[in-house]
Amino acid sequence: MKYRPKHIAEYILLRSVAFVVCVLPYRAALGLGWGVGALAFFGFGFRRNKVLKRMRSVFGERYSEKEYRRMAWISCRNMVFSAIEVIRVPRVTREWCNSIFEYGESLEILKRYLAETEKGAIIALPHTGSWDLGGIAYSLNDVPTVIIPGRQSNPLANDYFDRVRRDRGINAFPRGDAGSTRKIMHAVRKGGVLAIMPDARMRTPGIEMPLLGGTANLGAGMATFARIAGVPIFPVMVTREGWTRHRIRPFPTVEPDMSLDKQADVQRMTAIVLKEFDREIQADPEQWFWFNSRWVLDPVAEPKKDSDDSDQ
Numbered sequence: 001m002k003y004r005p006k007h008i009a010e011y012i013l014l015r016s017v018a019f020v021v022c023v024l025p026y027r028a029a030l031g032l033g034w035g036v037g038a039l040a041f042f043g044f045g046f047r048r049n050k051v052l053k054r055m056r057s058v059f060g061e062r063y064s065e066k067e068y069r070r071m072a073w074i075s076c077r078n079m080v081f082s083a084i085e086v087i088r089v090p091r092v093t094r095e096w097c098n099s100i101f102e103y104g105e106s107l108e109i110l111k112r113y114l115a116e117t118e119k120g121a122i123i124a125l126p127h128t129g130s131w132d133l134g135g136i137a138y139s140l141n142d143v144p145t146v147i148i149p150g151r152q153s154n155p156l157a158n159d160y161f162d163r164v165r166r167d168r169g170i171n172a173f174p175r176g177d178a179g180s181t182r183k184i185m186h187a188v189r190k191g192g193v194l195a196i197m198p199d200a201r202m203r204t205p206g207i208e209m210p211l212l213g214g215t216a217n218l219g220a221g222m223a224t225f226a227r228i229a230g231v232p233i234f235p236v237m238v239t240r241e242g243w244t245r246h247r248i249r250p251f252p253t254v255e256p257d258m259s260l261d262k263q264a265d266v267q268r269m270t271a272i273v274l275k276e277f278d279r280e281i282q283a284d285p286e287q288w289f290w291f292n293s294r295w296v297l298d299p300v301a302e303p304k305k306d307s308d309d310s311d312q
Contacts, residue, residue: 007154007155010154011160079291081130089133089136100246106248107141111142120191121234129239147195171192201294207267226254233254233255
C-alpha cells in the first residue's frame with residue numbers, strides 16, 4: 001500500500017511527539033500539555049467562544065462570566081491532558097494505573113459479574129475525565145474490553161493506534177467496517193465487555209433524549225447491543241481529581257426487559273443511563289468534553305430534497 005507524503009509527515013510527527021511524551025515523567029508530560037492547552041485556549045481562542053456559548057445556553061444565569069471562563073479552561077486543559085495520556089499508553093502498566101485510579105466498587109462489581117455469569121456486558125461511560133485511560137485501566141485489570149473506534153484518515157496513524165490497543169489487551173472493531181456489528185455481538189456473547197459512550201450526538205436520526213436542559217439526538221447502540229446480546233449495562237463515570245488522580249464511579253446496573261417491545265426497551269434503557277449522566281454533568285460541568293465539534297444539542301439536519309421532488 002502506498003502512503004501519501006502527508007501521511008508520512010503526520011506519522012513522523014506523531015511518533016516524535018509520542019517519544020517525547022513517553023520519555024517525560026507523567027506530571028512533566030502533563031505540564032507540557034498544560035502549556036499547549038493554555039496557548040490554544042488563551043492565545044488562539046480554540047473553540048473558546050463556541051464553548052462559552054454552549055455553557056451559557058445550558059446554565060444561563062447560574063454562573064458568572066469568570067466562572068464560565070474557568071470551567072471552559074479546565075475542560076480544555078482536561079481535553080489536552082487526556083490526549084497526553086492516550087499518547088503515553090505504550091508505557092502504561094497495570095501497576096501504574098492502579099496507583100492513580102480509585103475504582104471504588106466499579107471494577108469489583110464488574111469482575112464479579114463476569115466470573116459468576118461467564119457472560120459479557122456493556123460499559124456505558126460519558127465523555128468525562130480521562131475516559132480513554134479508564135478503558136485502558138479496565139483492560140489491564142483483566143476485563144476483556146471491546147471498543148468501536150472511528151477510523152483515522154491517516155492509515156499509518158490508524159495502524160499505530162491499533163497496535164497500541166492490541167498491546168494493552170483491547171479488541172477494536174472500527175466503526176463502519178464490514179462485519180463489525182456481527183463481530184462485536186460475537187465478542188460480547190463470548191464474555192467481552194463493550195465500552196461505549198452514549199452521550200455523543202448522532203448525525204442521522206437516532207433516539208431523542210433529554211440532556212443538559214435540551215433534547216439530544218443520541219445513538220441506540222448501547223441499549224441495542226445490550227438487548228440483542230441479553231447482557232446488562234454497567235454505567236460508570238470517570239472523573240479527574242487535580243492533575244494525576246482519577247476516579248471511576250459506578251451507577252445502578254440496567255438490565256434488558258425482554259417482556260417489552262425491543263424499541264421500547266432500547267428507549268427505556270437509554271433514558272435510565274442518560275438521566276444519571278445528565279445529573280452528574282450538570283453538577284460538575286468542567287469534567288465534560290464541551291469541545292466536541294458536534295454539539296450534542298444541535299438539531300439533526302433535514303435531509304436534502306431531490307430537485308425533482310422540489311418541483312412537484
